[in-house]
Amino acid sequence: MIIELSNVTKNFSGFEVPAVNKVSFGVEAGQIVTLLGPSGCGKTTLLRLIAGLERPSDGEIVIRGERVASKDSWIPPEKRSVGMVFQDYALFPHLSVEENVGFGLKDKKGSKAKILETLELVGLASQVKKYPAELSGGQQQRVALARALVRDPAVVLLDEPFSNLDMSLREKMRRDVTRIIRKSNATAIFVTHDQEEALSISDKIIVMNEGKVEQKGTPREIYEIPETTFVASFVGQSNLVDGIIDSDGKSVITDLGTFSCQHQHTKGKQPGDKVTISIRPNSLKVDPQGSIEGIVEDVLYKGDITDIVVRVSLDEKTYNLLVHVNPERIIKRGDEVSINIMPTCVAGVAK
Amino acid sequence: MKAESQITVDYNGNKQRYISAALSAVFMGLGQLFNKQYIKGSIFILYTLSLLFTTVDKFASSLKGLVTLGTTPIEDHSLFLMIEGIVAAFLLLVIIGIHLFNVWDAYKNGQKIDLGEEVPSLKGSIKNLTDNFSAYLYIGPGMLMMLVSVIFPIIFTVLIAFTNYNINNLPPGNIISWVGFRNFTDLIHLASWRATFVRVFSWTVVWAVLSTFMSYATGLFLAIVLNNPKIKFRHIFRTVMMISWAIPGFISMLIWRGLLNVRFGHINRMLTSIGFEAIPWLNEAMWARVSALGVNLWLSFPFTMAVCLGLLQSIPGELYEAATVDGATGLQKFKSITLPLVLKQLAPLLIMQFAMQFNNFGIIYLLNNGGPARFGAAGNAGDTDILISWVYKLTLEVMRFDYAAAVSILIFFMVGGFSIWQFVRTKSFKEEELVQ
Numbered sequence: 001m002i003i004e005l006s007n008v009t010k011n012f013s014g015f016e017v018p019a020v021n022k023v024s025f026g027v028e029a030g031q032i033v034t035l036l037g038p039s040g041c042g043k044t045t046l047l048r049l050i051a052g053l054e055r056p057s058d059g060e061i062v063i064r065g066e067r068v069a070s071k072d073s074w075i076p077p078e079k080r081s082v083g084m085v086f087q088d089y090a091l092f093p094h095l096s097v098e099e100n101v102g103f104g105l106k107d108k109k110g111s112k113a114k115i116l117e118t119l120e121l122v123g124l125a126s127q128v129k130k131y132p133a134e135l136s137g138g139q140q141q142r143v144a145l146a147r148a149l150v151r152d153p154a155v156v157l158l159d160e161p162f163s164n165l166d167m168s169l170r171e172k173m174r175r176d177v178t179r180i181i182r183k184s185n186a187t188a189i190f191v192t193h194d195q196e197e198a199l200s201i202s203d204k205i206i207v208m209n210e211g212k213v214e215q216k217g218t219p220r221e222i223y224e225i226p227e228t229t230f231v232a233s234f235v236g237q238s239n240l241v242d243g244i245i246d247s248d249g250k251s252v253i254t255d256l257g258t259f260s261c262q263h264q265h266t267k268g269k270q271p272g273d274k275v276t277i278s279i280r281p282n283s284l285k286v287d288p289q290g291s292i293e294g295i296v297e298d299v300l301y302k303g304d305i306t307d308i309v310v311r312v313s314l315d316e317k318t319y320n321l322l323v324h325v326n327p328e329r330i331i332k333r334g335d336e337v338s339i340n341i342m343p344t345c346v347a348g349v350a351k
Numbered sequence: 352m353k354a355e356s357q358i359t360v361d362y363n364g365n366k367q368r369y370i371s372a373a374l375s376a377v378f379m380g381l382g383q384l385f386n387k388q389y390i391k392g393s394i395f396i397l398y399t400l401s402l403l404f405t406t407v408d409k410f411a412s413s414l415k416g417l418v419t420l421g422t423t424p425i426e427d428h429s430l431f432l433m434i435e436g437i438v439a440a441f442l443l444l445v446i447i448g449i450h451l452f453n454v455w456d457a458y459k460n461g462q463k464i465d466l467g468e469e470v471p472s473l474k475g476s477i478k479n480l481t482d483n484f485s486a487y488l489y490i491g492p493g494m495l496m497m498l499v500s501v502i503f504p505i506i507f508t509v510l511i512a513f514t515n516y517n518i519n520n521l522p523p524g525n526i527i528s529w530v531g532f533r534n535f536t537d538l539i540h541l542a543s544w545r546a547t548f549v550r551v552f553s554w555t556v557v558w559a560v561l562s563t564f565m566s567y568a569t570g571l572f573l574a575i576v577l578n579n580p581k582i583k584f585r586h587i588f589r590t591v592m593m594i595s596w597a598i599p600g601f602i603s604m605l606i607w608r609g610l611l612n613v614r615f616g617h618i619n620r621m622l623t624s625i626g627f628e629a630i631p632w633l634n635e636a637m638w639a640r641v642s643a644l645g646v647n648l649w650l651s652f653p654f655t656m657a658v659c660l661g662l663l664q665s666i667p668g669e670l671y672e673a674a675t676v677d678g679a680t681g682l683q684k685f686k687s688i689t690l691p692l693v694l695k696q697l698a699p700l701l702i703m704q705f706a707m708q709f710n711n712f713g714i715i716y717l718l719n720n721g722g723p724a725r726f727g728a729a730g731n732a733g734d735t736d737i738l739i740s741w742v743y744k745l746t747l748e749v750m751r752f753d754y755a756a757a758v759s760i761l762i763f764f765m766v767g768g769f770s771i772w773q774f775v776r777t778k779s780f781k782e783e784e785l786v787q
Contacts, residue, residue: 053672078678090669094691103687104677147677 001026001062002154002187003050008059010045019045021211022059027155027187027204032178034190036198037208038234043191046208047157050189051084052077064154078104083148083186085158089140091132091147098128101146118150122180138169138176145177155187162197174201195235199223207231232278237307239279239321247271255314256292257341281307283342284323286331290338294321299333310337368461375457379450382457386464390473395453402446413439420514421526429516429527437506441498512756518749534757544754547729547741554640555737559709562647563701569648570655571693575685577656578663589660596653604717607646608633611718633719636734643735647714651704658700662693702773706766715740730754738762 003026010020020042027033035043048054050061052068052075060070063082068075091100098115105111119125122142132140141161148156161177162170178201181188192198198205199219207214207222207230215227226232229240243254249271251260259277269275286308294312297320306327312319323339325331367386375382380395417436421427460470471479512534514527538548573592577585595603610616611632619629632642666689674684715721721736721744730751731744738758745755 051672051676053675077676082676084673084676086669086673088667088669090667090673092670092673092688094695095687103674103679106678147673151677 002029002064003027003189004062005046005050006059006062008046008049008056008061010042010049010054011057018042018057018211020049020056023208023211023213024059025206025213025216027189029187030182030185031203032181032188032190032201033204033206034192034198034202035206035208036192036195036235037214039193041208042211043193043208044159047159047189047191050155051082051157052080081151081154083151083153083156085141085144085148085156085161087160087163089132089144089164091140091143093132096129096131097124097135097143100132100143101150103147104151114150115146118146121149121184122146123176137165138173141165141173142176142180145180149180149184149186153186155189156181158188158190160191160193162192162194170197177201199235205235207235209234226278229276229278237281237322239281239284239319241277241279241319243275243277245269245271245273245275252277255317256312256319259341279321279341281322281324284321285340285342286323286325286329286337287340288338290340292321292339292341294319294337294339296331296333296335296337299331301327303327306331308337310339312339365465367464368458371461372454372458375454376450379453382454382461386457386460386470388460388470388473388476391456391476398449410439410443414443420528421522424526425523427526428523429514429525430522433510433527434503434507437503437510508756508759511752512760514753516752516756517754518751521750530753534753535761538754538757541729543727543729547732548758550728551732551736551738551741554735555709558640558644558711558737559705561644562651562708562711563705565644565648566651566655566704567659567697567701569652570657571659573652573656574659574663575689578660592656593653595649596657600650601713601717603650604646604714607642607649608718611642611646634723636723636725639719639723639735643714643718646718647708647711650714655700655704658697659693662696663689665696666692699774702770705773706770709737709766710739710762711737712739712743716743 005026006024008020008023009018011018023042023046025033035046037043045054049056049069050063055074056069058071060073061068063080066075067073068080092103095103097119101118102111102115105114116125116128119128122145124139124142124146127135127139132143135143144161145156145158148158158177162173165173174197190198190201199222202219204216205219205222206216209230215222215231217225222231222235226235226238232238232240241254241256243252243259245251246253246258249269251258252275254277259279261275261277292312294310296308297311298309300307300309304327306325306329308323308325308331310321310323312321321339331337371382371385373382374385375395378396379399380392380397383389383392383395386392413432413435416427416432417440419432420429421432463470513529513531515530515533516522516527519525520527538544576582577589577592579585582588610618613619613629613631613634616632618632623629631638633639670688671684674688679687715735715737719733719735721731721733721740723735724731724733730741731748732741736744739762742755742758742762745751745758
């Protein structure tokens with residue numbers, strides 16, 4: 001493990017709830033890890049704790065085997081071997097690209113070659129003399145990345161690095177930045193609130209909510225086997241349905257039918273226990289033979305896909321189910337449709 | 352219709368516009384008559400005739416007065432003749448402007464005839480005029496005010512600098528005459544004037560540079576200190592520091608004058624009561640200069656502090672964090688982030704401040720009246736006198752209006768030249784959008 005956090009807690013004076021609450025996780029060398037969560041969940045604070053811009057109230061942080069922050073030890077940011085890319089890039093406006101990248105290098109003689117090498121890596125070798133304001137958003141981003149990488153840090157911390165870019169550039173920069181990070185064998189921790197971004201770039205995602213870790217795992221695990229209702233609804237879209245565990249201990253009986261959940265989250269539950277299951281909108285199909293009937297409440301055309309909300313009224317309850325349909329299919333509000341659920345794609349989640 | 356207009360073009364060629372313009376140039380209104388705009392042409396002709404019959408001799412005498420500045424003392428007052436002459440010259444410019452407009456109008460309408468278009472009637476012409484020239488009508492009063500209150504006095508001063516209007520030559524008893532550049536050369540060639548001019552000029556430069564620099568150094572230092580969140584009660588300190596800015600400057604200057612009085616001032620009383628010798632704050636050249644600089648600093652740093660505080664708060668905190676992660680110490684952060692970013696934004700203000708201090712008449716005059724006085728100095732220039740306060744003495748104390756005007760022009764060129772040079776040199780204007 002190149003970075004290990006155990007029970008890291010941060011209280012800000014004036015706030016009752018800790019911004020970061022007993023967070024523990026480890027990052028392996030060369031991994032790209034994403035801290036994912038809604039705004040105010042403590043992910044940026046956690047990043048600043050790792051960088052050394054904040055002191056933890058409790059717990060400890062270990063980087064490359066060295067305890068950098070705990071109750072009785074403190075190593076300042078510049079000695080932690082971390083590089084940081086800020087949300088607004090924080091480039092020095094009065095320094096050229098070259099000077100920005102070389103800002104933290106102490107050895108001025110050897111640094112020239114290193115600066116060029118790093119700028120080469122990010123593809124800006126031709127822009128060394130330019131000033132930040134003369135560069136595009138994507139280029140500024142890459143200068144910030146070069147500045148973070150130039151000192152060969154143990155870990156690069158990136159705080160919402162793509163949130164200032166427009167949609168089309170964001171996609172490209174995501175690919176570029178992850179490629180550069182992988183090429184330089186750096187370990188990286190991203191902070192983002194964009195679940196799509198987290199899923200596409202990470203080796204490991206840590207989902208946070210209200211200062212706590214909700215779930216950690218690979219993108220596939222996070223999406224397919226959400227452990228909590230929060231993860232199920234925050235990462236991707238989800239239909240949450242209450243039910244109880246059947247006598248076999250695996251299947252879940254709901255108003256919409258009985259589904260077999262083979263995932264571990266339902267294990268340890270006794271038959272008859274109440275659980276919630278998550279059904280992804282793409283596990284629902286509009287199908288004339290479908291067993292569930294409802295009325296289309298809303299149609300949201302998104303180009304590559306159409307989301308429809310189907311109101312299913314059963315004896316006691318009404319469900320509004322989100323269903324992905326092929327946009328070629330013309331569906332209008334008020335249409336009566338039948339839908340089918342693919343039972344294998346259902347995950348049971350803890351409440 | 353189209354064929355008809357084609358024929359008209361062929362018939363007239365391109366000549367109408369040139370002929371009518373030439374006619375109008377020779378005598379206003381003729382071109383308009385040639386363009387068959389009879390009413391407009393008649394108005395122009397009437398206007399010209401009335402000018403010719405009523406004002407030609409007045410113009411001639413006024414302009415002649417401007418050139419000769421009078422011939423018989425008592426009867427002719429040179430200054431009035433000069434002012435009349437300036438006004439006449441301005442009116443002449445207006446008349447020339449109207450004449451050019453008249454030629455342009457004849458040309459435009461001639462062109463319309465050439466192209467076979469219809470020439471507007473009088474009603475149309477008036478509508479045209481109000482449509483296109485109403486903007487001038489609105490700014491007219493403002494321009495006139497500017498002319499009377501700004502431009503005329505400046506021209507008057509500039510003209511005085513080329514005359515011998517001084518205590519030996521006071522109208523109406525004497526006739527002032529034009530002397531060319533003699534006032535300027537006198538300031539260089541006459542030994543006593545040269546010595547005084549050089550002394551006052553050098554002190555002015557030292558004064559402007561030092562007071563600007565001190566004000567900014569102090570303001571920036573205090574702003575940085577007060578911007579530090581670790582300082583307790585910094586809002587109270589900030590407010591207290593602003594007080595000297597809030598009190599009307601001339602009152603505090605007069606109070607300082609009292610405080611610094613060598614015999615009765617509180618500062619010297621305090622010094623003597625604890626065993627020091629009294630310091631001649633306002634009575635010895637060096638101390639008087641120190642006092643002037645000190646009091647000026649006291650008056651001016653709150654403004655620069657306020658500006659610097661604003662600038663400091665506009666520097667994003669992320670920059671400092673980025674520098675921290677990169678291992679910059681506090682001093683390095685100040686040197687490579689705070690100072691360059693603040694100075695870049697301050698540059699235009701520094702220039703303004705310099706120009707203001709260069710001409711800071713108020714403090715020099717009110718604190719010490721330019722004193723201590725110096726025996727034998729040309730034009731009564733005291734030891735703390737700067738150019739502008741010397742100009743004041745030159746006019747009101749020794750009545751060397753000619754030299755005063757010449758020095759004023761020199762000040763204008765120095766401050767103006769310096770400002771332009773600085774504005775061009777500091778990139779803050781070129782790269783304004785880059786810094787933000």
